[in-house]
Amino acid sequence: MTESSGTRQAGVRRNREALLAAAAAVFVEQGVQAPIRDIAGRAGVGLGTVYRHFPNRAELVTAVYRHQIEECVELAAALGREPIAPAEALARWIDAFVEFLVTKHGLGVALQSEDPSLLALHTLMLDKLVPACASLIAAGVAADEIDPGVTAYTLMRAVGNLCILGPGYERAHARDMVARLLAGCRRVR
Amino acid sequence: MTESSGTRQAGVRRNREALLAAAAAVFVEQGVQAPIRDIAGRAGVGLGTVYRHFPNRAELVTAVYRHQIEECVELAAALGREPIAPAEALARWIDAFVEFLVTKHGLGVALQSEDPSLLALHTLMLDKLVPACASLIAAGVAADEIDPGVTAYTLMRAVGNLCILGPGYERAHARDMVARLLAGCRRVR
Amino acid sequence: MTESSGTRQAGVRRNREALLAAAAAVFVEQGVQAPIRDIAGRAGVGLGTVYRHFPNRAELVTAVYRHQIEECVELAAALGREPIAPAEALARWIDAFVEFLVTKHGLGVALQSEDPSLLALHTLMLDKLVPACASLIAAGVAADEIDPGVTAYTLMRAVGNLCILGPGYERAHARDMVARLLAGCRRVR
Amino acid sequence: MTESSGTRQAGVRRNREALLAAAAAVFVEQGVQAPIRDIAGRAGVGLGTVYRHFPNRAELVTAVYRHQIEECVELAAALGREPIAPAEALARWIDAFVEFLVTKHGLGVALQSEDPSLLALHTLMLDKLVPACASLIAAGVAADEIDPGVTAYTLMRAVGNLCILGPGYERAHARDMVARLLAGCRRVR
DNA sequence: TATGAATGAGGGTTCATTCAT
DNA sequence: TATGAATGAACCCTCATTCAT
Structure with a gap:
């Protein structure tokens, strides 16, 4: 028309x-x-x-983050195809995720909130990001590099939480802590 | 009168x-x-x-948690005096801190918030808990068990963040993630 | 052009x-x-x-109902020419009016509202329907079948009000009540 | 305290x-x-x-009208005990109800609305006024003065509707119409 | 003429905070 | 000192209405 x-x-x-x-x-x-x-x-x-x-707020929040979430999903697929060690792939992906989280720094809180207006974002993450992350973890577990006890959802929530910044706890700190958390997820030999 | x-x-x-x-x-x-x-x-x-x-709200929040914060401080001193490996002492102390955080489950958010009404709590943590934690870390570093790059304040903020619970990310998950973070803080041999 | x-x-x-x-x-x-x-x-x-x-809304409302109002006017004229008792003619005409009102069930409210946006509809009714109704009443009064105290405008407003439906007060109820009202308008012998 | x-x-x-x-x-x-x-x-x-x-609005609306509703209920009881014809008792009671309705003239609309915020008032009426009216009607029916087809709820809704005033349809008109409606409710001999 | 995006007034509701008693 | 009534700012959200294209 x-x-x-x-x-x-x-x-x-x-x-x-x-x-x-x-x-x-x-x-x-x-x-x-x-x-x-x-x-x-x-x-x-x-x-x-x-x-x-x-x-409504949910639509807005979702729209704001959707694009970058998609990028993360694609990155996971790309990393999965690269000839690098699975643990390395996971690390790089988490790096990108952290970058995303600390840049849009409201997101950490958003992931943690139970607010219904943020449920949509949560769902989006669950639907898109968790599977992406899970595939990288699975590869790592298969290669005996990642502890099989690690769950994609839990890891992402944890990383999300570690990326909630504040005065005295900036990007660099978050990155350092995430790196250590990831180290603690490696296969205990 | x-x-x-x-x-x-x-x-x-x-x-x-x-x-x-x-x-x-x-x-x-x-x-x-x-x-x-x-x-x-x-x-x-x-x-x-x-x-x-x-x-104001800050005073109330602070007062609510002050007592338990004191207990954590005392525990750190006690653990420091015990004849155990420094890394073990740190781990036990962090365990207690996590227990505190996940029990009073609003606290994770409180520590993370930039809300001025919660600044006082933040200060309290800085003044009391950080030194306590720092002494345990120092001992661990001295014993070559803890990575010297680990800062008490950052570690505590990270642990605090990891203890922000929500549906699908419960106490057990927080404990697991904290344990892995701590593992990642050990001296890289 | x-x-x-x-x-x-x-x-x-x-x-x-x-x-x-x-x-x-x-x-x-x-x-x-x-x-x-x-x-x-x-x-x-x-x-x-x-x-x-x-x-404006008034124009729209008016236009929506104008056609049916015209029909009612014509019906009144037709009934006036038929060889039936005046009271019967009035009853039939009111029946048609009720049918109109309960079918377009927003109209009852519209007639009653003081909302300026509905004033035009009110005016339309006054100009068209009231004279039509008045002629039927006049015939009834002349035939000593209708109480001379009955006014066309008042009767129409009353019928309009009785046709404001709601849960528990449906079409059939409105029809029954209107019939009783009309019975109460007959000449007291 | x-x-x-x-x-x-x-x-x-x-x-x-x-x-x-x-x-x-x-x-x-x-x-x-x-x-x-x-x-x-x-x-x-x-x-x-x-x-x-x-x-909420419902509480306010209810409170505004509760007192007068109670009075109507009591009046019904009193009239029921008086040594007058049942139809006369009903007529007097309806008169009082009309007085109430036209004085608080928002009430007519309130009774007719499906708005949830007015549900409470509706319920109040149902619970209090309808039984009161029903008892008077029952007496009238028993005395063969009132048509058994008349229902308390329907009659009250109708009276409520007839009491929705507007320019050109004032108290006196409402009273007249109600009286005629009531006349139409008498036993057809 | 038709469109529908944009505007912003309006109305509901919640709560932090003050203050008279 | 304790109380809790009162206040009003702040937010959410819904439309009626205008107007550039």
Whole structure:
């Protein structure tokens, strides 16, 4: 019905992008529970526009993180195909995951929250990231490099938690701690 | 004017104790962000009484956990005096800390939050727990059992984070992950 | 400029018809206060189109019911010409009115509301239906079958109110009550 | 715990009364769907105070009308004991009910609405008023004065509807229509 | 003319915090 | 000192309505 009007559609898309960017920024500053109004303000749009694009907080949160989650999934597949030691593949993947988590630093909290508005994100992670991680772990276990007691979901939750930053506990610290946790997941010989 | 001030003071103290107990219970159930009113209700006192004893949430949170923090401090000293391997002492102490964290399960969040109302708790940890932990680490490093790169504060923050529970990530998982983290802190031989 | 204006006008008319049908359906389902957007969606047109055809809710409501109101007016004239007792004519006409009201079940509320957006409908009723009803009543009064104290407007409002349905008060109940009201309007012999 | 302080309690009660009065007034002017804020403003209290006294609209609406509903119930009992014709008793009771309805004229709408926030009022009516009315009807039926086809609930809904006022349909009209409806409920001899 | 994105007022509700008694 | 009533800021979310394309 509405062919034509490429300009309009572009404007809509730009608005959506602006909202995602604004939300990501606000999430970093205030966490995923930030008032929707703040996000609207940051994006320079009205409150209703946020709700038009994302009918509820869950949709917004999910949209903000979906892209990067997809990237993580793809990375896992790529690493699985590379000719490197499984434990090394897992380590690299976790590195990327950490990078993701500490950059969008509201996400650590998001993964931990029981808030229903964040359930969708949680589900997304479970559906996408856990299988990706699990395949890398399985390879590591098969190669006798990773302790079979390690579960993908638990490991990811733990890594997510370790990536909850704060004053005095910055990215570098999180990375160091994650590395040590991973070391503790290696096969005990 | 000073009519039977002993009795009055006793009443005041009793109120304070009741509030601490109530707050601890409510924190476990609802987290440290629970409505103050709920705590007052649980303690059977008026809202104003809470504010009289604890002018803000931070004071209340701090007071709730101070006692157990002291116990952890003492445990560290005791463990330091026992004739066991330093790494073992550290492990046992961390065990106790984890037990504390997962029992009062709001605390993980509390330690991680940047919320100004929880800053005091953070400070308390820094002042008390970090030195205690640092001494155990130092002993371990001296005995060549612990990696010298491990910092007390960072380790405690990490452990604190690992103890943020949620559905699908329960006590046992936290304990397992902490154990692996600790394993990763041992001297690389 | 006037390119194939016949086609265009036809399209415009079709849109208008679609909107009236959609509005009637939505009014039945959700009442006359239903969101304009729902009506637009049901009609398969844009929101702006609704406003173009009907600058406000009142216009839309009025338009939706105008046709049926006209039918009622014509029925009154027809019944007035038939060789039946005036009271019987009035009864039949009220029956038709009730049928109209309970079928389009938002209308009862619409007639009763003081909402300015529904004023136009009210006016329409006054202008069209009341005279129609009044003539039937007048005939009944002249035949000494209807109490001269009965006013067309009041009776119609009353019937309109009796046709406001709800759970536990359905069509059949409304019909029964209207019949009794009408019985109470007959000449007291 | 809080003996003493009669003044305080009095103030609280006065506030509650003020709220009920304000709500009643606002309901008359704007209907039972009026913004809670308006009621707070009219009562000269803060918004939170309304919610303190009445946790939701249903409680407020119910409270506003409860007293008068009780009076109607008692009147029914009293009329039932009086040595008058059952139909006369019913008529008087309905008169009182109408008086109640047209005075608090938001109530007609309230009874008709399916809004969950008004369910409580509906229930109250069902529980209290319907039995009261039913007993009067039963007496009338037993005395062969009232048509056995008349149901208390339906009659009350109908009367409630007839008492929904508007411009051009005032109290007197409602009373007249109700009287005629009631006439139509008498036993057809 | 038609579209539907954008706007923002409006209304519900929760709770931290103050303060008169 | 203790109480808890009152306050109102802050958030959420829903539409009616406008207007650029």
